[in-house]
Amino acid sequence: MNKQLLIGITAIISLIMIGIGGKVYMDKREERKVQELLIAERESVQALKNIFADILEVKMEDAGYDNVSMTGAYGMRVTLTNTKGQSVCFSYSFGNHSREIGSYGVIDRTVQVKGITKNKVKVIHSNGKVDYV
Amino acid sequence: MIITDKNYNQISEQVYWLDPKHPRYNIDLKEWIIQNFGGAEFKILKLRENSKTDGMQAMAVAPLDEKGNVDTSQVVISYAGTNTSDFKDIETDIRTIGGFFDKTVSPGFSMTPSQARVSGQLTSATEFAKEVKNEYKDAEISTTGHSLGQYLALYVAAENQWKNVGFNGPDPYELLSPEAKKWIKENPGMLTNYRNRGDELLGNLMGDGTGAEIKISMEMGLMNPFDYHGLDIWRFDKYGNLIIPENDYNTKASIQQEKHKAMSDFSSHLGTLKKWREKFTASGGHLSANERIYLNHSQTKVVVETMGRKTKSAMEEVIRINQSSIERIEMNWAEEVRRAEHAAPSLSAWEVKETLASVGVTWETHVMTPKEKCQQRIQKARRKGERYDELAKEIKNKIDDLVARDQELANQLKG
Numbered sequence: 265m266n267k268q269l270l271i272g273i274t275a276i277i278s279l280i281m282i283g284i285g286g287k288v289y290m291d292k293r294e295e296r297k298v299q300e301l302l303i304a305e306r307e308s309v310q311a312l313k314n315i316f317a318d319i320l321e322v323k324m325e326d327a328g329y330d331n332v333s334m335t336g337a338y339g340m341r342v343t344l345t346n347t348k349g350q351s352v353c354f355s356y357s358f359g360n361h362s363r364e365i366g367s368y369g370v371i372d373r374t375v376q377v378k379g380i381t382k383n384k385v386k387v388i389h390s391n392g393k394v395d396y397v
Numbered sequence: 398m399i400i401t402d403k404n405y406n407q408i409s410e411q412v413y414w415l416d417p418k419h420p421r422y423n424i425d426l427k428e429w430i431i432q433n434f435g436g437a438e439f440k441i442l443k444l445r446e447n448s449k450t451d452g453m454q455a456m457a458v459a460p461l462d463e464k465g466n467v468d469t470s471q472v473v474i475s476y477a478g479t480n481t482s483d484f485k486d487i488e489t490d491i492r493t494i495g496g497f498f499d500k501t502v503s504p505g506f507s508m509t510p511s512q513a514r515v516s517g518q519l520t521s522a523t524e525f526a527k528e529v530k531n532e533y534k535d536a537e538i539s540t541t542g543h544s545l546g547q548y549l550a551l552y553v554a555a556e557n558q559w560k561n562v563g564f565n566g567p568d569p570y571e572l573l574s575p576e577a578k579k580w581i582k583e584n585p586g587m588l589t590n591y592r593n594r595g596d597e598l599l600g601n602l603m604g605d606g607t608g609a610e611i612k613i614s615m616e617m618g619l620m621n622p623f624d625y626h627g628l629d630i631w632r633f634d635k636y637g638n639l640i641i642p643e644n645d646y647n648t649k650a651s652i653q654q655e656k657h658k659a660m661s662d663f664s665s666h667l668g669t670l671k672k673w674r675e676k677f678t679a680s681g682g683h684l685s686a687n688e689r690i691y692l693n694h695s696q697t698k699v700v701v702e703t704m705g706r707k708t709k710s711a712m713e714e715v716i717r718i719n720q721s722s723i724e725r726i727e728m729n730w731a732e733e734v735r736r737a738e739h740a741a742p743s744l745s746a747w748e749v750k751e752t753l754a755s756v757g758v759t760w761e762t763h764v765m766t767p768k769e770k771c772q773q774r775i776q777k778a779r780r781k782g783e784r785y786d787e788l789a790k791e792i793k794n795k796i797d798d799l800v801a802r803d804q805e806l807a808n809q810l811k812g
Contacts, residue, residue, distance in 0.1 A: 328420060328421060330413070330414075330420070330421045332419065332481045332482045333413045333480045333481065334479075334543075334623065334626050334627050334628060335410045336627035336629025337629055339414060339421035354425060355423045357407075357411070361627070361629045366406075366410060366629075367432060367433055367435065368432070369425040369430060370430075371425065371430075
């Protein structure tokens with residue numbers, strides 16, 4: 265009886281430990297993914313600065329990694345505001361390996377002017393955090 | 398405009414995000430919007446979104462010219478691959494690509510183009526291509542896709558005798574019609590399926606019956622097997638050409654890539670010439686003598702250039718093989734001498750060489766003569782390459798001369 269009880273307790277403790285371990289692992293993985301997304305958002309704005317001129321602010325409306333179709337890319341939807349105060353909302357993809365903007369929608373050429381932005385750009389991340397790139 | 402590997406790669410990516418059920422659904426992807434794909438701007442001509450029926454997504458796009466006008470002389474059709482959160486895509490992978498669930502044959506597994514296999518996404522892909530073909534009759538159409546999308550794109554390209562450039566696709570050869578199989582055999586290089594050496598679980602399935610495969614070692618080491626299937630793994634140079642890392646495994650892939658590009662350029666140039674012929678005779682008249690000479694010379698030039706590129710890549714292969722032979726010859730000689738010295742430690746180096754010479758093994762016979770032969774072959778290969786360049790140049794000069802002399806022809810070509 266004592267032996268069975270001991271086995272039972274050991275099994276329960278093992279299950280609890282596996283459960284806690286699994287939870288910690290999943291939390292850490294989730295946290296790592298959030299960090300990776302923020303880095304991708306930041307780097308992608310840096311890449312946008314080499315495509316468009318006169319960017320003042322980029323607000324991430326929606327951002328995430330494509331985890332269902334092996335494109336290996338992040339998809340971002342942003343509102344870009346230029347130094348004249350004009351805004352445009354468009355989407356672009358950012359490669360996880362290439363760290364480059366792969367494609368983007370050309371919605372309003374008066375705001376999406378090709379060129380380079382040299383000044384610091386305000387980034388409002390998808391989690392609301394503000395950053396300057 | 399030349400549509401590059403990089404453009405095809407990005408078009409293949411975005412077509413996935415047409416699906417409203419996809420977590421990265423791109424709300425902006427609508428007909429007539431402009432999208433930059435891998436550094437070049439395209440207009441979306443036509444979309445097909447079947448998430449409510451068979452799960453297929455397809456998109457037809459055309460590049461913008463320097464003035465920003467849409468140039469529908471070239472159209473790219475792309476198909477979306479597997480969205481793992483969509484059961485219809487998974488079912489298509491198993492039924493159409495794998496040949497399972499076919500109740501018409503026993504034991505539910507088919508190697509033939511049965512109705513059960515071609516229904517659904519493959520049929521929708523074919524219908525979409527037919528509609529695009531009817532709407533853009535004069536366009537040079539090509540197809541692209543990734544994974545399941547490339548499977549559909551290869552199938553559609555082969556059946557319509559179009560060019561294809563895609564990524565990580567299983568091969569649809571067994572489903573093709575006899576006509577498509579014949580066309581593939583007679584036109585090698587028109588279909589290009591870039592595959593990752595490590596992608597054995599997904600992209601490299603179903604063999605390479607179409608001969609479209611260019612299998613590349615991306616030097617990724619050991620990693621999650623599904624990572625080899627990624628569309629973002631591929632790298633491109635500043636011209637948008639897919640970069641094949643230089644290593645022993647990739648020698649074949651580099652040569653194949655050059656041959657495929659030569660073949661697709663050849664077909665594109667011939668298409669242009671066909672359009673010129675139609676333009677010259679559009680008014681119902683016959684070709685003038687100079688027009689005929691221009692077209693014939695241009696056609697010859699295209700053939701010579703293509704042959705030149707194919708010859709050049711073959712010559713480069715000859716040179717590379719001979720250069721590595723030279724290195725091996727020298728290494729083998731050093732190894733031979735070392736082993737002989739090891740076998741007879743009491744003999745001096747000079748005595749070892751004397752003994753080897755007594756049985757006909759000398760530096761001259763085993764290094765010098767074979768090296769000379771290799772070098773002669775390298776020289777010959779180089780001369781052949783140069784001769785082709787001269788021929789292409791000569792024909793080009795003749796065409797330029799003709800156009801310069803014939804003002805009317807020059808104006809026709811400008812217009």
